[in-house]
Amino acid sequence: MSNDLWWQGAVFYQIYPRSFCDSNADGVGDLRGAIEKLDHISACGFDAIWLSPFYASPMADFGYDVTDYCAVDPMFGTLDDFDAFLKRAHALGLKVIIDMVLAHTSKDHEWFKQSRTSRDNPKSDWYVWADPKPDGTPPNNWMSIFGGVAWTFDTRRAQFYLHHFLKEQPQLNFHNPDVQAEIFKICRFWLDRGVDGFRLDVINFLFHDPALRNNPPKDPEKEGWSSQFTKPDPYSMQHHVYDKSRPEGLVFAEKFRQLMNEYPGTMTLAEIGDDHFIQCAADYTQGHARYHTAYNFALMTGDEVTASMIRTAVETYEQSGGGWPSWSFCNHDVVRVVTRWGKKKGYDRQPAFAKMLMALLCSLKGTIFMYQGEELGLTEATLTYDQLQDPWGKYLWPEWQGRDGCRTPLPWDDTQTHAGFSQVSGTTWLPGAPEHAVMSVNRQIKDTQSVYLFLKTFLAWRRAQPALIQGDIRFIDTGDEEVVMFERGQGDDRRVCLFNLSDQIKTYPRFSSMAPIFGTTGEELPAFGYQFWG
DSSP: OOGGGTTTTOEEEEEOGGGTOOSSSSSSOOHHHHHHTHHHHHHHTOOEEEEOOOEEOOOTTTTSSOSEEEEEOTTTOOHHHHHHHHHHHHHTTOEEEEEEOOSBOOTTSHHHHHHTTOSSSTTTTSBOEEOOOTTSOOSSOOBOTTSSBSEEEETTTTEEEEOSSOTTSOBBOTTSHHHHHHHHHHHHHHHHHTOOEEEETTGGGSOOOTTOOOOOBOOTTTTOOOOSSSSOOGGGGBOOSSSSSOTHHHHHHHHHHHHHHTSTTOEEEEEOOSTTHHHHHHHHHOTTSSOSEEEOSTTSOSSSOOHHHHHHHHHHHHTTTOSSBEEESOOTTSOOHHHHTTGGGTOTTOHHHHHHHHHHHTTSSSEEEEETTGGGTOOOOOOOGGGOOOHHHHHHTTTOOTTGGGOSOOOOOTTSGGGGTOOOSSOOSSOOOGGGGGGOHHHHTTOTTOHHHHHHHHHHHHTTOHHHHHOEEEEOOOSOTTEEEEEEEETTEEEEEEEEOSSSOEEOOOOTTOOEEEEOOSSEEOTTOEEEEO
């Protein structure tokens, strides 16, 4: 693997800075706090970091609504703090990619402030504006993911503006070449500072149908409604063929790749949210002229894990014609994996379940992304309505508490205030989950049976297994939905990987031509057991 392809097979650690570590006792995590804890990430054996947004923002969507792409929000520190973070990470051998939120800005961005003043100012066409229908209703039937219609009327222009998320996040008009040019300028600013790449937020949302055609409805009897909630929501009742994943997005991906090629050794991670996210991810990474790899939600859904779920997602991508894959079980937008897949059967409080899931994830073919706290086996926190900060959660309550349950502060030391996350005398931006205190870092580094020390051991072993980093993948039928088996490797360097998804003992014969090299060694696969043969 060349140095330029360092990201293929790498294991990334996602830092959500608000909840990682607070250095100045204001109840919110920051870059200086992140610097203090970089040794934790390095010591565990991660290869790289994905740093979630830290840009200047009014925080309507906690940094995913940007007012200045080239400035650090004072809440998180300064540009000097970012440079210090990057320097320290690189000194520890960690690559760093940063979140770029390109599809939309904050409504408080100077671009939007100017755009909304008139229909003929220099930035009047930098956002997606449209006249009302003759009856005063929005231009079409497009819906916002965060609830309600995707259009808000602005009295100054007497037009509607498009927003796929909050009304505070107006959509940039990427059909305008001036917008694209400014975005490339911003990306160069960070590449010149030394970042190793970008995670591109909702990148398939950049372009819309200029004719503003209505999205067609889904047939609930034939297709169902793809929604993470217990009831269908309006957004899930449409086929999103005109408001996102447009052909122009693939052309832009090729332009973006040309920019990245000017900075050898950098990479792009495309976040894909689509009705057909695996195929869409494949389209955006096809060949070597588009994004390097794509991040999709195929394994970040469902209320339990099965062998066919894992196999179907991986094989579908393998057959799609896409580029190098990326996989994750959770991030800052979804329920933590041990709760999402474990609560239904009571597995969520069993450390062995968390260990097995991490071994499974890190054995799949692709680049691996793990979310902060996953290395501790953290569960989803439960909050009351008055504790919620997420506007999406407030909108969906009580059907879903939103994204705050996975965003609570990381527990570093249960002997300290706020479990070591912050020394603030009052409350932190989100309350720490009481049950997380006993899962803190200081406890787990001393416990030989902890989730953290398991992952540290596993990642160290994995580094010496080229078959698990760069090898092909071939699934093996087990006839059991609770057992995942596949082979990784190339040529004669092969590894058979076996995982028990259940709390029951499973019996499998030994592989006559191989010997067990990691995990359990007998013919019995214990509850949540894993075996590697080579």
